[in-house]
Amino acid sequence: MFMLIKIKESAKEKVIAYNGRALPLGQRSDYAELAVIALESGDTSLLEVFETLPTLEELKKQKLEQTLPDLPKISSSNKK
Amino acid sequence: MLCTTLRPYNRTCGPTSGGVARLWIFDADDFNFTQAAADPSGAKPYSAVALRPGATAAGGARMFPIKFEKDEAEYTFKQSRKGCSVKYEHQLEFKLADLSQLITNWNAAIDAAGCCCGIGIVVQLNSGKIFVAGEKWVNSAAIDIPLEMKQDGSSGTSGKLKDDFNGETVIIKGDHMRKLYEYSDKVQSIIDLQ
Numbered sequence: 001m002f003m004l005i006k007i008k009e010s011a012k013e014k015v016i017a018y019n020g021r022a023l024p025l026g027q028r029s030d031y032a033e034l035a036v037i038a039l040e041s042g043d044t045s046l047l048e049v050f051e052t053l054p055t056l057e058e059l060k061k062q063k064l065e066q067t068l069p070d071l072p073k074i075s076s077s078n079k080k
Numbered sequence: 081m082l083c084t085t086l087r088p089y090n091r092t093c094g095p096t097s098g099g100v101a102r103l104w105i106f107d108a109d110d111f112n113f114t115q116a117a118a119d120p121s122g123a124k125p126y127s128a129v130a131l132r133p134g135a136t137a138a139g140g141a142r143m144f145p146i147k148f149e150k151d152e153a154e155y156t157f158k159q160s161r162k163g164c165s166v167k168y169e170h171q172l173e174f175k176l177a178d179l180s181q182l183i184t185n186w187n188a189a190i191d192a193a194g195c196c197c198g199i200g201i202v203v204q205l206n207s208g209k210i211f212v213a214g215e216k217w218v219n220s221a222a223i224d225i226p227l228e229m230k231q232d233g234s235s236g237t238s239g240k241l242k243d244d245f246n247g248e249t250v251i252i253k254g255d256h257m258r259k260l261y262e263y264s265d266k267v268q269s270i271i272d273l274q
Contacts, residue, residue: 040127041115062255
């Protein structure tokens with residue numbers, strides 16, 4: 001179970017240019033991308049917008065699992 | 081290896097293009113750029129940019145686009161050294177059409193910025209690459225030695241004939257100890273800050 005990424009209420013009007021847009025954070029949902037940027041840079045002005053923030057390793061693992069295709073399950077009855 | 085760490089220049093083969101596509105100026109104290117920590121391949125490009133505390137779009141903290149004459153903008157640099165001291169002379173040159181009060185006021189603002197704090201510049205090349213010059217804040221801290229870009233050497237003309245160029249050739253330049261860093265995000269994120 002991954003830790004959720006949550007933005008502080010007080011930061012929802014903050015405008016940050018990343019991941020192709022610069023919109024108030026309250027109008028975005030791509031917080032995982034911002035979290036990676038924040039953790040890789042250690043930029044305090046980005047880190048402080050998060051109420052909860054997973055580790056960089058958790059974020060990268062989460063992203064990898066989201067990009068992997070769902071493989072069909074192999075039924076045990078098909079075994080010979 | 082025993083003295084210094086060299087790197088290959090192993091760009092993936094493919095076409096590129098010359099010229100400048102877009103240009104913005106900004107107050108270098110208004111924006112903080114975000115940069116991941118350097119790794120063995122060297123410094124990383126900027127990956128995000130945001131207004132600094134106290135700077136608001138409503139108050140005038142914006143990326144100001146420059147509508148230059150098409151195909152009349154160029155970014156150049158020249159490297160030189162004396163002993164171990166290395167210098168990069170960065171320069172942006174572009175043409176603005178039509179001598180007018182508008183261009184007079186634009187120059188007054190640029191000259192004041194150059195005198196007081198330097199001019200921040202974002203330039204998108206026709207290759208698609210975006211570069212930043214004159215930035216002062218990175219990862220929420222002041223850059224040790226910033227590049228101060230200033231207007232210096234611009235010229236203008238009314239022309240003589242009806243089809244002569246009427247306008248200004250702007251030169252903004254500054255000396256630094258390194259080349260410019262790239263901004264790796266898509267250009268739309270800069271356009272959104274206009």
